[in-house]
Amino acid sequence: MAGKAKTAYVCADCGASYPKWQGQCEACGAWNTLSEIVLEPAAAKASPRHGNWAGSPEQARITPLAAVKHEAESRLSTGIGELDRVLGGGLVEGSVVLVGGDPGIGKSTLLLQAVSAMAPRVPGLYVTGEESLSQVAGRAQRLGLGIEGVQALAETCVERILAQAARARPRLMIADSIQTLWSELLTAAPGSVSQVRESAAKLVRFAKETGTAVFLVGHVTKEGGIAGPRVLEHMVDAVLYFEGEAGSRFRVLRAFKNRFGAVNELGVFAMGDKGLREVANPSAIFLSGARSPQPGSAVMVTREGTRPLLVEVQALVDQSPLANPRRVALGLEQNRLAMLLAVLHRHGGVAVFDQDVFVNVVGGIRVQETAADLPVLLAVLSSLRDRPLPEKTVAFGEVGLSGELRPVPNGEERLKEAATHGFRRAVVPKANAPKSGRVGELEVLGVERLADALEQAAG
Template structure:
């Protein structure tokens, strides 16, 4: 009887949502993205059946998994290791957890490799660490480390892109921390696709994740960012890892913001602020100071207290209102949701009696911060009114609060903590929702004006 050779099968994976399709088509049926399907090679059924049977416990002597009551499962608090960089620890949730896999994304040149090399050099004093580079030579990595004055005694590096060779060297050296820079350069011999393709990126990342969980090694994966702002490669990468961090910053600015979008071991939307200097990235101990202009209050400016993760931040909201030469005036929002700006302007007209329908309205959050909470509603409207009347708000005034469609000012979470942050930075007056007024005691030097309606807030701002 002649032997039948097992043929490999192909499938097509959407790079936007990770959905599998049996044949190529122009549009993904799951997420609707166009031209996002990429071919991958699947293992044959014969090659998969035996390993799958062994893993499931139905072959050999392996014990099959069984259902267990959660109350009987032993668990303990994750032991965390400090990276030596306080802002990095904050975003990670208090430090690095054993066996965690962290995906770090950001624009080219933003400082991803610099930050990870600094953290790796500091942690290598107490933990064996390995820096795997697929984009640079070892001489380039060493040159950067010397330029940043980093300790190199215990830091090991490997210039390799083959995942089998990387895992072999790791099994010999037994590091407790690995940085792979970058995941798009990794490839495996088991697939015939080109390095950087969807199948290569996904399989290489999956093997590193499996190695991290089996050995307790913490792994950092560096990911490129596409022109749309997402991490390049299949979206399934974000589901495989324990944490997804984005490194952001405006071009020409020395400040960088590290933001957590997913974290199984800490809070999401946590924020870390860094400043790029000659010796690499340095922590910014008081980030509120860099997001304020430091000059006297100007028309069209209002300071608000936003909350990023567990940290209150003072940021400046600027608005510019000008006569529009267009039949359809523009509404432009940077750092805020544009549709919410249009809604707020309608509320300002209906319940505040202020007409801006024939005006261009531009709103910007200073410092490149993206404010996603509703506490920015009231500061935005006060900044728009200040610009329209060309009259600044009173000196050292802050505001926060959600504006409802019926013109009511709704409270926001952690009101007293926001007021405490404002008082710490020397602000004298705060326009806040009545539900956020301090219930016990006052803040030294801070006058709190509690309002219930938008009309009351506009009158308080005009005083």
Template sequence: MVKAVPKSRSSRAAYVCGECGASFSKWQGQCGECGAWNTLSEVAVETAAPAARRGGWAGKIDPPKVTALKDVRHGEQARVSTGIGELDRVLGGGLADGAVVLVGGDPGIGKSTLLLQALARLAESMPVLYVTGEESLAQVAGRAVRLDLPLDNLQALAETGIEKILEHSVAAQPRVIVADSVQTLWTETLTAAPGSVSQVRESAARLVRYAKETGTAVFLVGHVTKEGGIAGPRVLEHMVDAVLYFEGESGSRFRVLRAFKNRFGAVNELGVFAMGEKGLKEVPNPSAIFLSGGSTGQPGSCVMVTREGTRPLLVEVQALVDSSPLSNPRRVAVGLEQNRLAMLLAVLHRHGGVGVGDQDVFVNVVGGIRVQETAADLPVLLAVLSSLRDRPLPEKTVAFGEIGLSGEIRPVPNGEERLREAATHGFRRAIVPKGNAPKSGAFKGLEVIAVERLSQALEAAAE
């Protein structure tokens, strides 16, 4: 049951969807905008005051006018390095002026630590401002001291009111602002509680407007829900320029920063960090980290070359096939799509002559990496076959390729770049689609086996 929010005489009631932020005059079970069920909650809102009477920075907007695109001056966006190479990679080469970046992740994953480290390095060359709404200034300063960060030029503000934050920003004129977190911000123009849909949306909109009109770059730290999405209205992700998610397996010291939206760079770009005593350290060669477990060369293991953004990565795919006591054997995939695993097993049975209908099949991508591209199809089936027959693949073998429903091996993008990465790390055999066979000659020390059908790939893996 939705509890009513007390309303003052000057306020009115509105029902706001927690998924998309749409507002309605009366409650209903389903949102008419996004179709979600039971997401409307009642909030008390006030009519916004005129801009001239609002507290804090109101800004000035020039009257819009129509302009021919050929008359618009354009060029490459100027970038500023954050001093952290992996963060610059995910941002698309650095931080652009006026960019608004939303950083989400599980509690304690390292969002505040990463941004504090980046802000401390940026403070050496430009004015910055760290706005904290969840911690005291003493806590922020204590973390900076533990991380051995320079504190001389690092300015901090403990405030949650967006009007006061903008007033301080106008006075200090920082080039970069970090707001930790956006769910704690609130504006005086609304009577809803901080963290509500309307407060998060309006506070973020004020910061985005300030960033665009002054050229100030803004980082927003966002909480996540139990489903893994950023808390607050979905429109929040549409308002910002980039959405970054910080991921990591529990108990592992490695962290992955992934871009899900980026107006200034590649989507799905990946940055890898290692958590240590002095904070997060970038991992410039993640392929060596993901292959350092030593399980390659064992039955059920296959190394693949995946591509995240602009970077090829060598990751290990493990499979475990065991007889099932259940009438409906289990299909478990970690780091891969489970429905695609079921489809690949059907292709293996139909076009490879290998049936696992009475076997439990478990597939895992080592290192907590989540592979979303089809290049993992062939390595997954090779790992499944290796585990079923209890025979390891030939030593120093790598594979990639998409498998169609008719058993054909389809090429994947950037084949030569993937092969170059494998050769760099000392692999000697590569089972790849025929369309990805190198045209400019073989790579030194790497034997490339080009296949067209699944049966050919299975024969090559058995040699």
């Protein structure tokens, strides 16, 4: 006689389980993230006796790490250069990649283009759980993709998907999306914590055992994270986020986790009537098209993964009618902006305590490195004085609390990128300036203090 099914409550953020519901997860501190799942009893298996474990050939053995031979990962080119860049040089055989993004951002379009480009070389299987096969074929036809050699399957049961994949033996499989899949072993509804976790675990196991590269499409929550348990991101080899501003045709693909390449790598695409197109020169789209310099604008060289990018930082400083002036930062950390404004007052002699300060990174890029400190302060000062920075001027550098300018990594590559795009002056930390003071036609001004940088930038 079957025992009574037991239930547990699992946190959607971290995967911790509890015997009863509670408002806050004790493991990660999140509120209202616990959902009920039904615990299925595992099938009873005969356990090997203790004496037989050592002699069993199937048991894992302790091996000296120095004796392990490392073989370079075998990579497959997706046929899309920007996607290969974000993946670290191509798709590793047997890897599992989770792709997340807002609805309609282009996740399915990108992966359909990838499996189509790889079809002449690599047999692919496109599994759709949200659309019919006619919808997928219709999108491929609208995009003008060659889909000869691409197999498709409309199914949501993960056991049936793996049975079909075992017969077809694809080297690339796309599951769109992981939230629609369900396992016969569980009674929970598709999209629940237990179903998402179990379905992903089976797909990961299939990928590792067969060497099939697997793409998982993931929905995102209103906070912007992958929907489902947080452990889902730990199970896969790479996590990619597809981002884009509303109304903009540009899309940014960013790696937040990659076991086979650099994190925070960036790929830039433009959405058109024929799908996603690679942007060969992403720096050009993030720079203003204005013919003459404008007050409140500064150009910096940021670094995303292995790629230096020229990005425009804009600031608007205006008299505030409020007792507590506003500090708004888009694309930057707001707390850091408040800190930089305090440094500007203390060590630059410029007070904005009675002004509203708005800072924006053009193009929807999120700059997470400290190299943006100096350009942000230059843009703020330019807006406050209503005086543009000298034409063809670029800047980067970290600003310390004592007013010193600290060097940032890969300064030489940043300067070369600026010189390539025709900039003539660069204000940088002294430690990042070359001894000759020039990089091609670019004059490099190395400074040690914030006050000196403000004077040099003024021309």
